[in-house]
Amino acid sequence: MSAPLYAVIMAGGSGTRFWPLSRARRPKQFLPIVSRKTMIEETVDRLRPLVRADRICTIANGDQTRVLRKLLPRLPRTNLLVEPAGRNTAPSLMLATAWVFNRNPKAVVAALPADHLIGDPARFREKLKAGAEAAFREDHLVTFGIPPTFPSTGYGYIHFEKEDPREIAGQPFHKVHAFKEKPAYDQAVRFLAEGSYLWNSGMFLWRADVFARKLERHAPDLFPFWTRMLKAVAQKSGTALAAVFREIPSISIDYALMEKAEGVLMTEGDFGWSDVGAWSSLADIWPRGADGNAANGEILALEARDCLVYNPRKLTALVGVKDLIVIETEDALLVCRKDLDQKVKDVVDALKKKGTKEYV
Amino acid sequence: MSAPLYAVIMAGGSGTRFWPLSRARRPKQFLPIVSRKTMIEETVDRLRPLVRADRICTIANGDQTRVLRKLLPRLPRTNLLVEPAGRNTAPSLMLATAWVFNRNPKAVVAALPADHLIGDPARFREKLKAGAEAAFREDHLVTFGIPPTFPSTGYGYIHFEKEDPREIAGQPFHKVHAFKEKPAYDQAVRFLAEGSYLWNSGMFLWRADVFARKLERHAPDLFPFWTRMLKAVAQKSGTALAAVFREIPSISIDYALMEKAEGVLMTEGDFGWSDVGAWSSLADIWPRGADGNAANGEILALEARDCLVYNPRKLTALVGVKDLIVIETEDALLVCRKDLDQKVKDVVDALKKKGTKEYV
Numbered sequence: 001m002s003a004p005l006y007a008v009i010m011a012g013g014s015g016t017r018f019w020p021l022s023r024a025r026r027p028k029q030f031l032p033i034v035s036r037k038t039m040i041e042e043t044v045d046r047l048r049p050l051v052r053a054d055r056i057c058t059i060a061n062g063d064q065t066r067v068l069r070k071l072l073p074r075l076p077r078t079n080l081l082v083e084p085a086g087r088n089t090a091p092s093l094m095l096a097t098a099w100v101f102n103r104n105p106k107a108v109v110a111a112l113p114a115d116h117l118i119g120d121p122a123r124f125r126e127k128l129k130a131g132a133e134a135a136f137r138e139d140h141l142v143t144f145g146i147p148p149t150f151p152s153t154g155y156g157y158i159h160f161e162k163e164d165p166r167e168i169a170g171q172p173f174h175k176v177h178a179f180k181e182k183p184a185y186d187q188a189v190r191f192l193a194e195g196s197y198l199w200n201s202g203m204f205l206w207r208a209d210v211f212a213r214k215l216e217r218h219a220p221d222l223f224p225f226w227t228r229m230l231k232a233v234a235q236k237s238g239t240a241l242a243a244v245f246r247e248i249p250s251i252s253i254d255y256a257l258m259e260k261a262e263g264v265l266m267t268e269g270d271f272g273w274s275d276v277g278a279w280s281s282l283a284d285i286w287p288r289g290a291d292g293n294a295a296n297g298e299i300l301a302l303e304a305r306d307c308l309v310y311n312p313r314k315l316t317a318l319v320g321v322k323d324l325i326v327i328e329t330e331d332a333l334l335v336c337r338k339d340l341d342q343k344v345k346d347v348v349d350a351l352k353k354k355g356t357k358e359y360v
Numbered sequence: 361m362s363a364p365l366y367a368v369i370m371a372g373g374s375g376t377r378f379w380p381l382s383r384a385r386r387p388k389q390f391l392p393i394v395s396r397k398t399m400i401e402e403t404v405d406r407l408r409p410l411v412r413a414d415r416i417c418t419i420a421n422g423d424q425t426r427v428l429r430k431l432l433p434r435l436p437r438t439n440l441l442v443e444p445a446g447r448n449t450a451p452s453l454m455l456a457t458a459w460v461f462n463r464n465p466k467a468v469v470a471a472l473p474a475d476h477l478i479g480d481p482a483r484f485r486e487k488l489k490a491g492a493e494a495a496f497r498e499d500h501l502v503t504f505g506i507p508p509t510f511p512s513t514g515y516g517y518i519h520f521e522k523e524d525p526r527e528i529a530g531q532p533f534h535k536v537h538a539f540k541e542k543p544a545y546d547q548a549v550r551f552l553a554e555g556s557y558l559w560n561s562g563m564f565l566w567r568a569d570v571f572a573r574k575l576e577r578h579a580p581d582l583f584p585f586w587t588r589m590l591k592a593v594a595q596k597s598g599t600a601l602a603a604v605f606r607e608i609p610s611i612s613i614d615y616a617l618m619e620k621a622e623g624v625l626m627t628e629g630d631f632g633w634s635d636v637g638a639w640s641s642l643a644d645i646w647p648r649g650a651d652g653n654a655a656n657g658e659i660l661a662l663e664a665r666d667c668l669v670y671n672p673r674k675l676t677a678l679v680g681v682k683d684l685i686v687i688e689t690e691d692a693l694l695v696c697r698k699d700l701d702q703k704v705k706d707v708v709d710a711l712k713k714k715g716t717k718e719y720v
Contacts, residue, residue, distance in 0.1 A: 300707060300710060302707060315718075317707045318696075319697060324681065332675040334676075334679070335676070335677070335679070335684065339680075340680035350660060
């Protein structure tokens with residue numbers, strides 16, 4: 001018997017690193033930056049061959065859910081779950097899992113970010129299917145570890161047991177020793193040298209009833225909220241749910257559960273993953289011309305190379321420049337040195353400080 | 361008696377160096393790049409305290425004259441002279457001078473470009489008045505020499521006699537030895553070292569009847585066309601004028617007359633002149649912030665300096681960049697290294713080659 005699989009897409013993020021295209025009301029998951037579709041549409045599309053539409057749900061705030069309704073008309077409206085307040089990932093995933101539990105306590109939940117790129121969707125589905133089987137058959141929490149390509153200090157790491165992986169549905173699953181928070185650079189270098197550390201993808205699988213048991217054991221402070229959520233979901237009481245979210249602490253699922261649970265299994269997420277963290281990451285994703293320029297929109301480059309341009313409605317002429325990010329929207333223009341794209345969020349902070357709401 | 365002065369504004373230029381703001385139908389003189397007014401409006405405004413509106417005329421092609429009608433509603437419509445075809449400056453100025461001659465052969469014509477910046481308009485009028493007196497009293501052609509600030513290879517030079525200037529209307533006038541075409545760099549350096557070379561401003565004064573005599577003597581090939589122009593102007597015959605412009609050679613006034621005439625007088629054009637030759641020249645004209653950025657439009661600069669931004673309707677955020685020119689218009693965006701702004705015309709050439717009329 002194969003596992004009944006539900007996909008919970010965490011669509012509540014509100015990044016600022018894709019300013020000026022991303023705005024408070026139009027975060028990264030709602031942008032068509034990796035293809036002509038928005039990232040949330042891509043995320044749903046890649047699940048569809050494996051997961052029925054009525055088993056795909058999203059979790060986001062009310063404003064975002066209004067956008068989701070338009071972008072994802074094929075999902076039942078009741079599958080677009082609204083979190084009454086932003087309380088980080090643990091409360092979100094408790095709510096979504098309670099919703100699944102209410103339908104089928106033995107169903108497997110795959111908790112997936114809405115704004116990651118998966119280069120090889122077929123491989124992703126293969127891994128997801130195997131992960132679901134692992135979570136279904138055993139009482140384990142399951143996660144994907146991303147093979148690191150450089151000693152990143154921006155991701156958490158998963159320390160795993162290299163020896164004796166277990167094969168489930170044709171994929172090797174490793175025992176997780178520990179989740180490690182974002183390391184210092186020297187530590188990250190050691191992690192890569194040791195070869196038993198992969199990046200934490202932020203993707204998790206669990207059976208709904210197993211999730212409840214693990215929560216009771218490892219997060220006793222949160223467990224009473226789980227019970228109240230279950231009741232609110234069964235009674236469809238928005239008021240009761242709002243009360244829970246007023247009181248529940250804001251905490252990530254990593255910190256609340258994954259880091260504490262024993263017996264977590266991990267399989268390698270070798271499916272071309274990128275979290276598309278900032279503009280420069282698109283330079284590796286968009287097709288590039290001979291001069292290394294990647295553009296969404298018409299460009300004319302004279303002695304210009306390795307630039308990233310988003311300006312779909314106008315001609316962009318680049319003369320003598322290199323390694324620039326040029327992003328144009330209806331009301332703002334960004335010109336940024338490619339290696340400084342992490343500072344784009346500082347632009348948003350500066351705008352907020354000025355009290356400007358117009359461009360934020 | 362003071363000289364009856366007519367100003368002829370040469371408004372027929374069609375530069376490409378201010379692309380994407382300048383277009384085939386919107387050349388530099390029609391752009392508000394040095395102030396909130398267009399350069400042609402600035403040019404007329406600075407003349408008005410000295411020259412009556414009915415003595416200011418423009419010379420341009422038919423399309424440009426339609427624009428001029430809107431920009432210069434205070435000038436009599438008959439003062440907006442139309443050249444039937446583009447034949448460089450000599451035929452243009454012959455036509456305009458014929459128009460003045462027809463009104464008053466003893467009037468002085470000041471031939472002035474429409475797209476130069478004059479930093480000190482009061483000083484300019486002082487010099488213009490003196491120049492008009494010099495042209496009126498004596499049978500001389502008169503010009504202004506611009507004190508060079510660097511050994512430019514982009515301007516022509518005027519070699520003048522430093523000793524024994526003549527004072528006319530309070531200003532020293534020097535005898536011109538020769539007009540020199542754009543020099544090689546080494547020659548330009550020698551010109552500056554010698555101190556008896558100024559830049560050719562392209563501004564000239566002559567009495568209409570003196571112009572006719574000089575033309576007859578030094579440009580006998582052109583003189584028959586002058587006679588025909590005079591007749592066409594007197595008869596207000598567009599057909600006759602069109603016939604003249606079909607046959608007349610295309611030649612500059614410098615080459616046709618100024619370089620050949622003897623007894624040309626020059627006074628120093630020390631009135632803050634700039635021909636505003638390309639985008640980077642505006643970096644010295646627009647006010648700059650503490651970080652050296654000059655902008656038309658709102659900017660937010662993070663570790664960015666010495667950029668020039670034209671983007672009046674949007675916010676422009678600059679991150680980590682320096683010495684860039686960023687110009688945004690309704691349908692095009694230019695990002696150009698400041699020291700390569702001479703290549704902007706290559707962008708226009710490249711667009712023409714592609715057969716694109718849209719952005720040209």
